[in-house]
Amino acid sequence: MHRVVVLALEGVYPFELSIPVRIFGTAVGESDEPLYEVITCSLDGGPVTTGADFAVTVEHGIEAFETADTLVIPPFTCDPGEGRNWLPEPLADAFTRLxxxxxxxxxxxxxxxxxxxxxxxxRQATTHWNEADHFQRMFPKVKVDPDVLFVDDGDVLTAAGVAAGIDLCMHILRRDHGSEVANRVARLCVVPPWREGGQAQFIRRPVPEPSATTTSSTRAWALEQLHRPLSLAELAGHARMSVRTFSRRFRDEVGMTPGQWLTRQRVEHARRLLETTDLPVDRVADEAGFGTATSLRQHLVATTGVSPTTYRHTFRADDHAPVSTPC
Structure with a gap:
């Protein structure tokens, strides 16, 4: 059984600490057998204070690192300052046990x-958007992407703030065992199996003036029209706005341009069709509004790092072979 070791450091945030056991601990196979064993450890095997008003007791010490197939480190209260050498020696030594x-x-x-x-x-990596600039100054060798929810760089993966830890654990589950298992866990935990967008939608921006007119109804309508071309003028016309007003309000509400959003929706629709149907790739491309298999391939590779055929083989319920999918 795949062992997930979660490291609880002093000042650990309880919500994030609980994410791995909640997601991986819920995952079961076809015969309801657990797919992961999740254990929590501390550096000394003793109780750990949290970022809340209580402590947690763990049953394992740092020796658990030696048995880890996956190591998860939740955030904790700390002040790294500006120096690279802030990492405590016991924690630095712990990585040598992996x-x-x-x-x-x-x-x-x-x-x-x-x-x-x-x-x-x-490597490419991410962190909370509010710390991205400081993080990049402190670690200039890291290729920081502050606009994504997580980055999958193969054997090292990083998630952005708080709930993005759920997104990343769901992604790992999907990568390990396919969409059927991931979707079942998502339903049980009442979380989305895949959340669109990136951190940009959460970065504080001026709040638009209150208005009874939003782009939500047009977005809902567009989702029913993905099989055909949709121009910006047609979207704005449906919303009964000028192109300029529609574009501004759309970006304020969604955090991206209408074109970027529409492409994401087409990719997500294509992914669902690849996962749940046996439609030929050409037909999937047509249903998702890409027109040609070549266009679908270009967009899917840009999003997931793999071709439509590889994606289907990876995430169909009858094929669980893992593949690294850069975010």
């Missing part, structure tokens, strides 16, 4: 730990 090939995951600002340990040098 077996070769262990998958390492950080949630939110726990990315500071991975970066300080040198695990993110030359």
């Amino acid at each position: 077996r070769r090939g262990t998958r390492i995951v950080s949630i939110c600002t726990a990315s500071y730990v991975l970066a300080a340990a040198g695990l993110l040098d030359g």
Whole structure:
């Protein structure tokens, strides 16, 4: 059984600490057998204070690192300052206990730990948008992307703030065992199996003036029209706005342009069709509004890193072979 080890550091945030056991601990196979064993450890095996008004007791010490197939580090209260050498020696030593090939995951600002340990040098990674500039100054060798919910760089994965830890764990589950298992866990945990968009939609921006007119009804209408071309003028016309007004309000509400949003919806629709139907790739491309299989392939590779055929083989319920999918 795949063992997930969660490291609880002093000042750990309880919500993020609970994410791995909630997601991975819910995952079962066809015969209801657990797919993961999730254990929590601390550096000394003793109780750990949290970022709330209570402590948690764990049953494992740092020796658990030696048995980890996946290591997850939730965020904790800390002040890394501006120096790379802030990483405590016991924590730095702990990474030497990991077996070769262990998958390492950080949630939110726990990315500071991975970066300080040198695990993110030359890699793409993310962290909470509010810390992205500081993080980049502190670790210039890391390729920081502040606009995504998570980054999958193969054996090292990083999530942005708080709930993005759920998104990343759902992604890992989907990568390990396919969409059927991930969707079942999502239903049981009442979370989306895949959340569109990135951190940009959560970054504070001026709140638009209150208005009875929004773009929500046009977005709902557009989702029913994905099989055909949709121009910006047609979208604005449906919303009974000028193109300029519609574009501005759409970006204020959604955090991206209408064209970017529409492409995301087409990709997501194509993914669902690849996962749940046996339609030929050409037909999937047509149903999703891409027109040609070549166009579908270009957009899917840009989003997931794999071709439509590889995606279907990976995420169909009858094929659980894992594949690395850069975000």
